[in-house]
Structure formats: structure tokens, C-alpha cells
Amino acid sequence: MNNAVLILLTAPFLGAVLAYVLGKAKRELSFWVAEVTGAILFLASLVLFFNYSHTVIDIDYTWIAYGDLKVPFGIYIDHLSIVMLLVATGLGFLDIHFAHDYMGEDPDQPRYYAKVLFFIGGMIILVITKDLIGAFVGWEFMGLASYLLISFWYYKNSAADAGMQAFLYTRFGDIFILAAIALLFFFAGTVDLVKLNEMALSGELNKTVALVAALFIFMGAIGKSGQFPLYPWLMNAMEGPTTVSALIHGATMVNSGIYIVARLFDFFAYTDALFIVANVAALSAFIGATSALVQKEIKKILAYSTMSHLSIAFVGLGVGSLAAGMLHLVNHAIFKALLFLSAGAVIYIAHHTKDAWKLGGLIKTAPLVALFMAMGSLSLAGVPPFSGFFSKELVVASAWEWGNGFTKTFVTIAALLSIGYITRLWILIFLGEPRNEEIAGSVHKPSNLWIRLPLGILAFVTLFIAIWQSDIIHYIVGKEVVEPHVAGLTAFMLTGMLVIFLIVVGLYVKGLNLLYKIASHHFVQTIHQVLFNGYYVEAMITWISKNIIVNAIAKAARWFDTYVIDWLVNATVPASYGIYKAFKTGHSGKIGTYMGQFVLGVAIIVIAILIIVKGL
Incomplete structure (x- = not known):
């Protein structure tokens, strides 16, 4: 298994160098190097998964030693790490595979694939490291890679500005992570993630210092995972290629903030910081869901939905349910990667048109893409039997069982609105007639191998992984989970979702004239502007x-x-x-x-x- 660990640590960075160097000699080689490297990383994660025998892989290593000062950089792989590895490498491989056609005409493919592999490598370091210092290194690798990928088309001012904004917003949060490391190193004498949890459980930590450190770490998580108020970069990150959006919003970066809180779950619980996590997350979920209702660009709708659903996962952690939070994180990673890659297929088909109001009728030219995106949409909305139903239901039930009034109200509204904005998006893209003559006259045909295959795999997974939801919970948590029981909650949620679904279908399929009349009202326009601009937080x-x-x-x-x-x-x-x-x-x-x-x-x-x- 140590060989698999070594491969996971070295392959992405060696692959990044080879993809760039060989790609400069022959452009197509960059894709094949990335494809093979992605497959190797996923296979190494599978080897860890199948050979793991409930014995934690714990490797201590001193990175820097100067007198009495020792800077650790250990490896720690348990069930939580393996799940995150499977998500990051599996979705990363499918994303690279999809990019064969999507990025096929781009002259800078060597640079693109090198950055993607570097990005995945940063996530791998984060999830298998034992110490906050190692986690911070992986954290910063991803931050650098995200800046480079978001501003990949740097010759466009919008892309360059979006990359710089992402870099600055996430760096602001990272300052707090660095401060937390210094605090814990000085007062607790360790930055070992496992020891910090053990010290919290035994009450050895000074509670005030631990609370400050926990809040500082959460500030870093807010930046990386796009929570209030540091979420504007997440929307502007859509200036990068859609395959980059799928990586950032599904497989890697945005998950890192939730992962670090989950890894230090006992530490956070000891400090009572989870109360703040839950309330900030509930507010973020509400902002993301309501803002997604009025966006025009396909990717921005999905970006706000990412903010909302990551916040729902954070709420699960915040109300004290590690199982609910991590289960929704895993399910969200899968169906959000499916939705972003489906959006990429739509954008590819429609000659890079991103405005959903300019599309329409694409179900006739891309029925499989429409089907796969519908499956991802149903999972995001929380419709049974798709995986999103089980995890979202568990988070909402946990909030009602253990959360306060603010948390349960806002997370419930956010969960219900999911079906509203995603149904609206699907209708605008696939139903009716094309609303743009140029698009109607000429569309790309998506290939079965490069575009439809990864979509089909993700759609299959998001449907059938629902069978193993209890097994995933038990695998991650490793002990019996106390499940919340809120009478009538499922019936209430499904009824509310059905009502919202019927309203959206009625307005966007049969009642566009009524919708235009409602939208023309001055009060509605004011609300629309507030939501469209994300509550003006960026301003x-x-x-x-x-x-x-x-x-x-x-x-x-x-x-x-x-x-x-x-x-x-x-x-x-x-x-x-x-x-x-x-x-x-x-x-x-x-x-x-x-x-x-x-x-x-x-x-x-x-x-x-x-x-x-x-x-x-």
C-alpha cells in the first residue's frame, strides 16, 4: 500500500511536467499523458480502498529539523481520506477524459493539462497529510492552481480579473489558517490533526485558544468553499473552461474546506465552534439558492447551487452530524460534476453560448445529454431514488433535530428551492424552440466516447450509489450513527418540492407571458437585481x-x-x-x-x- 501512497504523492506532479514538455513537442501527447496519469491515480486510490484492512496508514516524517524545532509532514490515511481520494481522482480522471473534445481546439493544451494535474496533486496532499502544515501546503497548491486555471484564457480581461479575485479572496482566508497553525504550535505544542482531536476529547486543550484556532480554520474554509461572505470569487471563477469549473466545484477545491472541518470534527465540537459553522452555512445556503433562481448564465446558476449545497453539507457538520455532512459532500461532488460536464457539453454543442435564455430545444439534438443532465438535476433537487435525496434529507432532518431556529429555517428553504432553479435551467436549455437562430442552424454533435461516456458514468453512479448510502455513512464514520427522526419531514419536503416544481413548469413552459408581466413590476425588478447580484456582497x-x-x-x-x-x-x-x-x-x-x-x-x-x- 505504501507504493500506492508514493504513486499518489508523485504521479500528478511528474505527469504535470511530462504533459507540458511532451505536449510542446506534439500537442496531442499532453492529453494522453494526463489521461494515463489520471487513470493511474484513480487505480492507486482503488488499491488503497480494496486493500484497506481497518488499520490506519500512519507515517511520521520530519520535514525540517533545526535544533529543537521540528516541522512535521506525516501521512495519515483512514476511511475519510480514502473516500476523498476516490472522489478527487475518480472525478478528476473523468474530467480529463471529457476535456479531449472540449479543449480539443485550444492551442494551449500542454499548459492546461499540466495545471489540472498539479491541481489534483494539491488535493491529494491535503487529504492524506497528517499535519496542518502538510494540509496547508496542499491547500496552497490548490489555491495557486485554481488561480492559474480560472485565468487560463488570460488574454481576456474578465478571466484575468476572475483569477486574481479568486487568489485574493482565498488568500484572505488562508492568512487565518496560518495564524491557527502558529497558535496551535505555540499553545498546544502540536499541529498533528489526529492528536488535536485526541487532546480535544480528553480536554487537554485550553478551550479559549482552541476556539480561536477553530474559528481561524473555519475562516480559511469559508474562503476555499465559497461561504458567506467570501463567495463572490466562486461565481466569477466561471470565466475558466467548464472542465475547470467541474474540478473546482465538484471534485477538489471547494470540498477542501469541508474536509478540513470534518478531519478536525472532534476538535471543532470541543470548542463549540460548530454552532457558528451551522449558522454561517445556513445563511450561505439561503443566499446561494435564492441567487441561483434568477441567473442567466448556465455556469453561474450551477455556481450558486454549489455554494448552496456545500453550505448544506456544512450545516450537517455544524449541527453535529459528521455522517450527514460528509455523505452530502460525496453525493454533491458526483452530481455536481455531472451537471457541470453536462453544461460543458451544452456549451460545446451551442458554440460556447452560456446564456440559458439564448438556448432552447436542445433535447432534439442532444437527447442523451438532456437525459444525463436531468438525472443530475433530480439528484441535486433531492428527488428519490437519486443519491441527493438521501443526503439532503439527512442534513435537513439533522438540522431540525439538533439545530436552532435560524439554521433549520434557512437550510430548509435552501433545500426546497433546489428543485426550482435546477428545473428552470433544464427547461430553458432543452425544452421549447431554439431562441437563437445562429445556434438553431448549426450545432456540434457530442461524441459518444469523449463526452457522452463520462456523463453516462456519472449519471449511473448518482442513481445507483443511492443503494449504498448507509454503507458509505458507516464506512466514513466507522461507528453506529444516531439518525434523526422528524415526523412528517419527508412528506413535507416532497410536497413542497412538488409545488415548486409545478410552479416553475407552469411559468417557464406555458406561462412565459405571465412571467414577463410579473418581472416587469418595479418591486420584483428590485428583488431580481438584489438576487442577480448576489445580495451585492461583492460590491x-x-x-x-x-x-x-x-x-x-x-x-x-x-x-x-x-x-x-x-x-x-x-x-x-x-x-x-x-x-x-x-x-x-x-x-x-x-x-x-x-x-x-x-x-x-x-x-x-x-x-x-x-x-x-x-x-x-
Whole structure:
């Protein structure tokens, strides 16, 4: 098994180098290197899965040693790590496979595949490391790779700006992770993730320090997983290729924040920080779900749904159910990768048109894509028997059983609205007649091997993995799980979803004229603008950054330059003149004056010497 671990640690980075170097010689080679590397990584994860015998792989390693200072970089692989490895490498491989056609005409394929493999490698380091320092390294690798991939088409200003925004927003959160590492290293004497959980369970940690550290770690998770208020980068990240969006929103980066909280679950529970996690997540789920209802771009609708569903998973952790949170994370990764790749297929078919209102009628030209996207949509909405139903139901039930009023209300609304925005998206893309003549006249035919095959695999998994939901929970948690029982909740949720579904179908299939009339009302337009702009959180952050932080620093620097630096420079002339005048008075030309000055100087020196000697 150690060979499998070694492969997981080295293959993505070696593959990244080979993909770039060989791709420069012959462009097609970059894809095949990435494809083979992705397959090897997934096979190595499968080897760990099938050979794991309930004995944790625990490898201690000292990265840096200087005197008494030792910086650890150990490996720790248990059930939770293996599940995350299977998600990251499996979805990563399918994403690379899908990119054969989607990125087939791009001249920069070597650069693309090298960055993708580097990205997957960062996620692997994060999930198999034993220490916060190693996790931080993987965390930062992903942050760098996400910046490079989001701004992949850097010659477009929008893509370059989106990449920079993602980098800055996530770095802001990462500062808090670094602060948490320093706090724990100084006060707890360790950054070992396993030891921190053990110390929390035994009550060895100072509760105040642990709470501050937990909140700092959660701030980092907020940045990476796109929670309130650091979520705007997640929407603008759609400027990158759709295959990148599938990786970021499904397989890797956004899952990292939830994973780190899950890995330190006992530590968070000890500090009572889970209460804050649950409430921030519930608010984020509500913002994401309501904002998704009015978006026009396919990928932005899915981006807001990612924010909402990751928040639902966070709510599961926040109310004390590791099983609910991680189960929804796994299910979300699968059906969200399916939805993003389906969106990629639609964009590819429609000559890179992203506006859902310009599409329509694509079920006639791409019936399989429509079917697979419908299956992903049903899973996201939480319709049985798809996997999303079981995990979302478990999270909502856990919130009603153990959460407060704020949490249960907002997560329930977010869960119900899922069927609204995803049904709206599917109808706009596939039903009716094409609303753009250029698209109607010419569409790409998706290939069975490169585009339809990964979609079919993901659709199959999101349907049939529902059979093993209890097994997945038991595999991750490793013990008996106390399941919440809320009478009538399932009937209430399904009834509410049915009502919302019928309203959306009625408005977007038969009642467009009524919809336009409603949308023309001034009050509705105001609400629409608020939701469309994500509650103006990005605008507020930009305003605060520019007018309070940047301008305040600029004004302070200008004041210091004007009233301190300039004053010092300007004061040199009168100061020099004053010194000149002081010394001039002593040069009178009279012997008596000089002797008096000499005696005074000697007296001062003697007194100083006596004071020093007496002090000693």
C-alpha cells in the first residue's frame, strides 16, 4: 500500500511536467499523458480502498529539523481520506477524459493539462497529510492552481480579473489558517490533526485558544468553499473552461474546506465552534439558492447551487452530524460534476453560448445529454431514488433535530428551492424552440466516447450509489450513527418540492407571458437585481476594500508624508541655523569665557563618572 501512497504523492506532479514538455513537442501527447496519469491515480486510490484492512496508514516524517524545532509532514490515511481520494481522482480522471473534445481546439493544451494535474496533486496532499502544515501546503497548491486555471484564457480581461479575485479572496482566508497553525504550535505544542482531536476529547486543550484556532480554520474554509461572505470569487471563477469549473466545484477545491472541518470534527465540537459553522452555512445556503433562481448564465446558476449545497453539507457538520455532512459532500461532488460536464457539453454543442435564455430545444439534438443532465438535476433537487435525496434529507432532518431556529429555517428553504432553479435551467436549455437562430442552424454533435461516456458514468453512479448510502455513512464514520427522526419531514419536503416544481413548469413552459408581466413590476425588478447580484456582497467588499482600507492607508501615508517627513526635511534649515547660533555665542574671543566652558565641561564629565561608579 505504501507504493500506492508514493504513486499518489508523485504521479500528478511528474505527469504535470511530462504533459507540458511532451505536449510542446506534439500537442496531442499532453492529453494522453494526463489521461494515463489520471487513470493511474484513480487505480492507486482503488488499491488503497480494496486493500484497506481497518488499520490506519500512519507515517511520521520530519520535514525540517533545526535544533529543537521540528516541522512535521506525516501521512495519515483512514476511511475519510480514502473516500476523498476516490472522489478527487475518480472525478478528476473523468474530467480529463471529457476535456479531449472540449479543449480539443485550444492551442494551449500542454499548459492546461499540466495545471489540472498539479491541481489534483494539491488535493491529494491535503487529504492524506497528517499535519496542518502538510494540509496547508496542499491547500496552497490548490489555491495557486485554481488561480492559474480560472485565468487560463488570460488574454481576456474578465478571466484575468476572475483569477486574481479568486487568489485574493482565498488568500484572505488562508492568512487565518496560518495564524491557527502558529497558535496551535505555540499553545498546544502540536499541529498533528489526529492528536488535536485526541487532546480535544480528553480536554487537554485550553478551550479559549482552541476556539480561536477553530474559528481561524473555519475562516480559511469559508474562503476555499465559497461561504458567506467570501463567495463572490466562486461565481466569477466561471470565466475558466467548464472542465475547470467541474474540478473546482465538484471534485477538489471547494470540498477542501469541508474536509478540513470534518478531519478536525472532534476538535471543532470541543470548542463549540460548530454552532457558528451551522449558522454561517445556513445563511450561505439561503443566499446561494435564492441567487441561483434568477441567473442567466448556465455556469453561474450551477455556481450558486454549489455554494448552496456545500453550505448544506456544512450545516450537517455544524449541527453535529459528521455522517450527514460528509455523505452530502460525496453525493454533491458526483452530481455536481455531472451537471457541470453536462453544461460543458451544452456549451460545446451551442458554440460556447452560456446564456440559458439564448438556448432552447436542445433535447432534439442532444437527447442523451438532456437525459444525463436531468438525472443530475433530480439528484441535486433531492428527488428519490437519486443519491441527493438521501443526503439532503439527512442534513435537513439533522438540522431540525439538533439545530436552532435560524439554521433549520434557512437550510430548509435552501433545500426546497433546489428543485426550482435546477428545473428552470433544464427547461430553458432543452425544452421549447431554439431562441437563437445562429445556434438553431448549426450545432456540434457530442461524441459518444469523449463526452457522452463520462456523463453516462456519472449519471449511473448518482442513481445507483443511492443503494449504498448507509454503507458509505458507516464506512466514513466507522461507528453506529444516531439518525434523526422528524415526523412528517419527508412528506413535507416532497410536497413542497412538488409545488415548486409545478410552479416553475407552469411559468417557464406555458406561462412565459405571465412571467414577463410579473418581472416587469418595479418591486420584483428590485428583488431580481438584489438576487442577480448576489445580495451585492461583492460590491460591498469592493467598496470597503477601496474606500476604507486602501484609501485609509493612502490618506494616512499622505498625512505622514506631509506632516512628518516634510516637516522633518523643512526643519533641518532652522535647526542647523539654531545650532550655528548656539555655538557662535561661545566663540567670543575672550580667554575667560573659554576657561569657564572648559571647567564646566570637566565638571560635567566628573559628575557623570561618579554617578556611573556609584551605580556599579
